[in-house]
Amino acid sequence: MAKIAKRSEDYSQWYLDIVMRAEMADYAPVRGCMVIRPWGYAIWERMQRALDDMFKATGHQNVYFPLLIPQSFLEKEAEHIEGFALECVTVTRVGKEPLEEPLVLRPTSETIVWAMYKKWIQSWRDLPLLYNQWANVVRWEMRPRLFLRTTEFLWQEGHTAHATAEEAIEEAERILEVYRTFAQEWMAMPVLSGRKTDAERFAGAETTYAIEGLMQDGKALQAGTSHYLGQNFAKAFDVQFQNRDGDLQYVYATSWGVSTRLVGALVMSHSDDDGLVLPPKLAPIHVVIVPILKAEADNAAILAAAHRAAESFAEAVEVKVDDRDNVSPGWKFNEWELKGVPVRIEIGPKDLAKGQVVVVRRDTGRKTPIAQEEATARVQAILEEMQGSLFAKAKERLDANCRNADSYDQFKHTIEEVGGFVFAPWCGRPECEAQVSDETKATIRCLPDEAEACPACMVCGNGPARRVPFARAY
């Protein structure tokens, strides 16, 4: 079977090869759409579970809103419709009859959510409303890419309503922190986080916060966003409540989401030329046991030992015995490496004789013989160690790819020749931001809270300026 493309030679093809060959997803018959296959979906399910627990732990409840949104709803918030108009897919007909009003396949649900919030919110006692939904959305993007940007994608979208701006901002920032924690502790993906510039802000938001990861090719990837919506949607949908003093006030809002794009981010964060590398906390299978069968050996005893080992692991981790007899051990090694299973255990006649198993780590490829009775404990320790070391390695790469530039020439050179995040002084004017983006295709990824003060903008030379991270992004 053909090898996957080399990461260093054709990054884009390498990414596609891993997604396809690890059987995470496949192209569907409709442009830009994909089928998420069991291995990809199992990873998404693991992400969902972890995130859902975090949302519940911060007081949110799950709901479900419909897929179809009356077109007029989208049009109620001017900036919102302007932002989404070009990518909305609209249903206009039932059978052969045209619909009274066209229905949009939700590109995001703020409008229909707020149409309903109007019914449910009258008093300060009804607030806050902390809802989340797991759903699919449709955006007819110009350039699809498996997991990273598909026409239809899965995500969660939180929609919350609050009595005060302070409380809503606090919520948006709390969720940003949830995302940051999830990215780092579960995906082992270090991120930059902060506010977006006005140019990069979500259509209809006052403030957008985001986490930004750095892929192995030096491009940034927006991995999650949390928006403070102010009273924009409350005003568009006339959602008012009576406060403690009996005054009518518009409600303050947030919305926030992460999507199946995270699966793509995961692939791009840790994988290598042998395929996917999964952080143990998100791996659908932690340990695969490959029995090594031989014509001259007692295969029944080897298989029994493999299943016994699996039982001893079963309580602690997800384990699978690959006892297929139609493919060779070498084939299995390659396949499970391609799929990113963190630990492989080989049990053959030699091991049986020595009372040991051979343990192989996916990230380092190191093979270690371990006594049978110690295997469970040692493997658990290895999994924990691997989770940490994947993060450490990714963090090291991120840090190594955060560079400063002080002049615009130096900036251009670094963006062009080196990539990564380039921290450079910016005065805050949209004109300078746009010029950089036009000339270098690099954008300001976020405005970190602790951004260093600088005397002059690298573009216009005016002060005061702050040092902010630019990058080319997916």
Added chain:
RNA sequence: CGGGGUGUGGCGCAGUCUGGCUAGCGCGCGUGCUUUGGGAGCACGAAGUCGCGGGUUCAAAUCCCGCCACCCCGACCA
């Protein structure tokens, strides 16, 4: 939307320029035997309206006209 490319068994391709015999090759798939510590070998076998529609011709995967779809690179986006 601009640029490039591709459509031929499940996958990857050759064949198209220069029309012609039974449309080939590799992988995969099925059966059997031998194998199995880094993508096994042999034997036999199944599987193709050549993207769609029209046209030219004795004859079209191949030439002509029209259409469609998907992929890749850019601008937009999670």
